[in-house]
Amino acid sequence: MGSIKLEAVEKWYGNAQVIKGVDLEIRDGEFIVFVGPSGCGKSTLLRMIGGLEDISRGVLRIDGRDATAEPPSKRGLAMVFQSYALYPHMSVRDNVGFSLKTSGVPKEEIARKVDAAAEVLKLGPYMDRRPKDLSGGQRQRVAIGRCIVRDPTAFLFDEPLSNLDAALRVEMRYEIAKLHQSLKSTMIYVTHDQVEAMTLADRIVVLEFGKIAQVGTPRELYERPANLFVAQFIGSPKMNILPCSTSGASYTLDGGRGGSFGGSAPAVHLGIRPEHIALVEAGQGQCDGTVDVVEYLGADSYLVIDCGSLGKLTQRSSGDVDLGPGNRVGLAFDESRLSFFGEDGLRV
Structure with a gap:
């Protein structure tokens, strides 16, 4: 299961309100994309779901339970950042399996899960290399593999392709789409690139100044924008x-x-x-x-x-x-x- 529900969620920094009462229900297995201009609150909202930012007001439910006050380790979510955050002194194999090792998982199970993730992400030839010997796209696949082995409730992607060149972005976009098809896991993806949003999403959440401007399928947003902001933001x-x-x-x-x-x-x-x-x-x-x-x-x-x-x-x-x-x-x-x-x- 991987359903996530936000109920009147707000985020305040002192007297500044950056998330202004968001209500959103994400279904199990759905690929949701948060999109909007810089400063609209999309990364902040993702970090609130992941537990990296406190929720000032409102309720977060994961698979029906109240997870508002749970620490990140208890939420069962896995996050892929814009920076790969790999350990430079470790091999790909050790990077992918590190979270399992620190959790005390037996070596045989770690090896099985790491090999399974490597097969999904086509990392087999690179398992003994270190991050400095990999391309940007390969490093990002290692970061995703590190999440896959944990078998999370949902994947959270925070602009994972921003550091890649144009050709690699297209390649990785395809690989993430195929990954969602094979894993059938809930995925929440943050981007400012509307091409990524339109091509990857089951539904898109357009954010404007901390509020949801519209939620819908890519076709719904493109053909029937709810307001002028969505009309001029979606489409290139x-x-x-x-x-x-x-x-x-x-x-x-x-x-x-x-x-x-x-x-x-x-x-x-x-x-x-x-x-x-x-x-x-x-x-x-x-x-x-x-x-x-x-x-x-x-x-x-x-x-x-x-x-x-x-x-x-x-x-x-x-x-x-x-x-x-x-x-x-x-x-x-x-x-x-x-x-x-x-x-x-x-x-x-």
Whole structure:
């Protein structure tokens, strides 16, 4: 079992409140990702679950029991940090099995568990090496192996890939996803990288200034953001936000044209993803603009288009788009993909 529940959890440092009443239920075997900008409280919340930070108010339950005041050693959780924290004088084998050795586990059982973890993480050829003889990705696998042998209730990952280069990040992201599939353990993962969040998570928890802005699957957050913050944080490039006004069953863009509106309350912002905008002749579609910058990425090109009072919009095209700075274009929105937000920033 590996269910974790947070009930009105708060964290205070003196008079400063950094976690502001978080309620969250994590199901057994679920891969949850905490994501948000720097300073939003995601690492603090993870450390509170792990017992490395005290919970000022509220209740933490692990498999139904109240674990709020339990020390880290009693919670049955294993944590993987951004720094590998390996013992430099020990071999990989000794690093992976060290926690079992200090717990008095028999040598035969240690050897069996270490070998099993090495097989899962493909560390077999490196078991007699020391950390200085390993690459960054291999060191991180050793750190994960050290957790696997403990058979924890849940794994806690605190930005484990931040120290790796781009290629290794992609490789390790794949390995962590495969690890979750094979172990079927509960995993809580902290990152500021939304690509990691979107590709790894069963559900994503978006944090904003110590509060949960939205919880949902990657698809739910991408297609139906609950507010402007989530709309502009999830997605790369971010969602385009345009000023608009609504009247009855229609909307009008400031300085542009409009279309149909099905919201139940007035909206002042319209959101549209770059891939849901089509290029048409100027004078057609919802608005016109002038191409400002073309970002060529191979299979895709992102066009930054200056639309005057509407601001600059990003549009996603195929890589062979034949447009350049200064070209005048029309922009047609896929009306089934629009998001509308009220004055309070919430989705309507």
